[in-house]
Amino acid sequence: MDQRLADLDRRRAERPPRGVTGPQPLLTVLVTSPRVAAGLLSRDAWTALESAAQVLTADPDDPVPAAVAASGIDVAAAPYESAAESARALVAAAAERSIVWISSPDADPGLTDAIAEELTRLEDPPQIEVLVGSWDVPGARLLDAVAVMDALRSPGGCPWDAEQTHESLAKYLLEEAHETVEAIETGDTEHVAEELGDVLLQVLFHARIAADEDPGYTIDDVASLLVDKLIRRHPHVFGDGDASTPDEVERSWERIKAAEKSDRDEDDLLAGIPASLSPLLIAEKVLTRADRRGIQVSYDEGADLGGRLLALVAQARAGGVSADAALRATLREVARPPVSG
Structure with missing residues (x-):
């Protein structure tokens, strides 16, 4: 927001209470989150309206103006060709009476700056406030990601995205997961965030593909299954479980998972571990399960190379180190070209 508009906004503290006639009318720019149900506005927002x-808005059919009108408050259309044009009209109207402008879902780009510019030209401008009527809740931008993925897969979207299948995308899911691990190990926070987004894209992509299948599932089904699993496997948080240390939590998780996968052979330490996983990670998971x-896992540390490798994995695990991560770190070091003197 333009600093000039912010300075003008500070005059709010000097205005009389709402409903009491004061020396100057008030222009209120009401901004809301497009990710929150249109009628869920703050008390201050409803009081201002x-x-x-x-009450003015560019398009009365937008969700928030429509919800306000449905409540019995008149909302007038004030479409405009440019932000400067709308700013002049709003400031002129506010010079005579109190006006509320309901922002469009895109927040009317450039309008607040144009209003600030218009107000600074006046010797005695009307009072101005920017009132936030609703805020994004944590995770709200995930709704945007779902909407974008839907647009890409829908008619008129991206032809490449439209022809993808679970099978054609499988390699990308694996690739993005590995790139995320690499970003984590390099310690680049921004890179990690970007790579996590790429992993999330794969989840959204697969769920959107499934939505077109019969039988299929949606991203909400995926999220619901995840929530159910997290609650079920954390009885110490959501139930009457008594696990209080990380080790106790892991043992509890293992017991619950074993009960859920009762068709698996309890003596098979490889059951459920993907064969495509790094052998060092598989070895670590087998030792952890045991x-x-x-x-008691029995192997000869000196009999063959496999036994010696497993012993090294066990040694790393005992020291709280991932053998897989340690090997990758060493590979990065030896693969770097020598620095010339």
């Missing part, structure tokens, strides 16, 4: 002499289940 009810006490205004006139430890949780109280199974």
